[in-house]
Amino acid sequence: MVTNHTLQDVIDRLQKGGVVVLPTETVYGLAANALSEDAVRSIFSIKERPLNDPLIVHVLDATWIDRYAVCDEYYDRVKKVTSHFWPGPLTIILPKRDVIPGIVSAGHSTIALRCPEHPIFREILQSLQLPLAAPSANPFGYISPTTADQVRSTLGDKVDLIVDGGNCRVGLESTIVDITSHIPKILRPGAVTAAEIARAINEPVMDYEQHVVALDPSCPGQLKQHYCTNTKLILFTHATLPQPNNNAHCAYIFNQKPINIEELANTLSTTIGSIFWLSEDGNHKAIAHNLFKTLQTLDNANYDIIYCERTLRNDIGTAIDDRLLRAAAKFNNQ
Ligand code: TXA
Ligand code: MG
Numbered sequence: 001m002v003t004n005h006t007l008q009d010v011i012d013r014l015q016k017g018g019v020v021v022l023p024t025e026t027v028y029g030l031a032a033n034a035l036s037e038d039a040v041r042s043i044f045s046i047k048e049r050p051l052n053d054p055l056i057v058h059v060l061d062a063t064w065i066d067r068y069a070v071c072d073e074y075y076d077r078v079k080k081v082t083s084h085f086w087p088g089p090l091t092i093i094l095p096k097r098d099v100i101p102g103i104v105s106a107g108h109s110t111i112a113l114r115c116p117e118h119p120i121f122r123e124i125l126q127s128l129q130l131p132l133a134a135p136s137a138n139p140f141g142y143i144s145p146t147t148a149d150q151v152r153s154t155l156g157d158k159v160d161l162i163v164d165g166g167n168c169r170v171g172l173e174s175t176i177v178d179i180t181s182h183i184p185k186i187l188r189p190g191a192v193t194a195a196e197i198a199r200a201i202n203e204p205v206m207d208y209e210q211h212v213v214a215l216d217p218s219c220p221g222q223l224k225q226h227y228c229t230n231t232k233l234i235l236f237t238h239a240t241l242p243q244p245n246n247n248a249h250c251a252y253i254f255n256q257k258p259i260n261i262e263e264l265a266n267t268l269s270t271t272i273g274s275i276f277w278l279s280e281d282g283n284h285k286a287i288a289h290n291l292f293k294t295l296q297t298l299d300n301a302n303y304d305i306i307y308c309e310r311t312l313r314n315d316i317g318t319a320i321d322d323r324l325l326r327a328a329a330k331f332n333n334q
Contacts, residue, residue, distance in 0.1 A: 017042070078094070229295055
């Protein structure tokens with residue numbers, strides 16, 4: 001929990017239009033008053049984020065929705081999704097009200113709303129009684145941070161108020177669902193799946209892969225390259241191990257703890273110290289939880305190449321694989 005002193009500092013800073021880093025259950029967020037155009041502009045400039053990429057607005061609970069979005073014709077869907085998944089890692093798209101400045105939604109007529117579960121974020125929303133715009137607290141295009149240290153190492157010279165709320169529980173950004181379309185559709189896969197949302201609203205939901213129109217960059221959230229490491233990242237699958245590479249210093253990330261690490265190191269012609277794993281037993285939630293932190297740690301460890309195993313595209317595995325494909329996209333043609 002934030003101590004009273006820190007909490008008051010955070011509130012003061014946000015009330016004055018400042019930007020602070022706050023923990024959420026998904027990833028750390030770079031937060032500012034969503035009602036202030038100037039405050040929101042600072043977020044874009046700290047992240048060096050293009051102004052055509054809209055932000056998510058964080059609210060305390062579903063009763064705040066009506067202040068910032070119009071949900072008339074979507075009332076049933078909104079009621080069902082929010083009662084099932086809020087607070088939690090699900091963002092919904094609705095028509096925006098004018099009280100939210102256009103800069104937040106990058107000129108779009110819709111708004112992305114999310115109700116975070118992390119107690120510190122909630123405590124701040126409760127005290128502040130203002131909606132908070134908060135993208136992930138990383139420089140634009142880089143890996144999203146799931147620890148306060150990760151934020152310090154990339155944005156520490158630009159933001160001095162970073163609230164440490166421990167390791168983010170989920171480790172990947174929230175699922176985004178557009179509930180304004182005829183058939184609701186997933187715009188970004190996350191911990192809450194299309195199947196779970198479909199069950200909750202008792203209607204079909206179009207999963208991400210069913211409608212990704214060639215990763216159209218003009219459509220928010222569809223950037224082909226994102227979450228990129230600086231170090232070359234190459235993906236492999238369970239069925240195909242990377243070939244040994246004696247000319248480069250390589251790190252190997254597996255989904256689960258290898259049964260015989262020495263044998264594996266021999267096969268890869270590497271040392272056991274270069275072999276890493278994201279979970280003990282292949283559990284997707286653990287893989288998601290550890291992915292960004294592991295990638296950033298290895299990105300800072302002077303490897304020439306990071307090899308990372310893909311996951312099966314089921315439950316949160318779809319979101320993990322989505323992030324990995326985007327992270328590796330810039331290295332695909334090298
Ligand atoms: O888990 C999360 O959602 C984290 C934490 C901090 O809450 N936030 C986050 O924000 O991931 P950001 O800015 O890194 O990603 C927001 C995504 C962007 O891809 C953006 O294009 C999409 O949300 N988005 C925002 N408003 C939208 C809108 N009106 N329509 C479609 N997509 C939108
Ligand atoms: Mg982001």
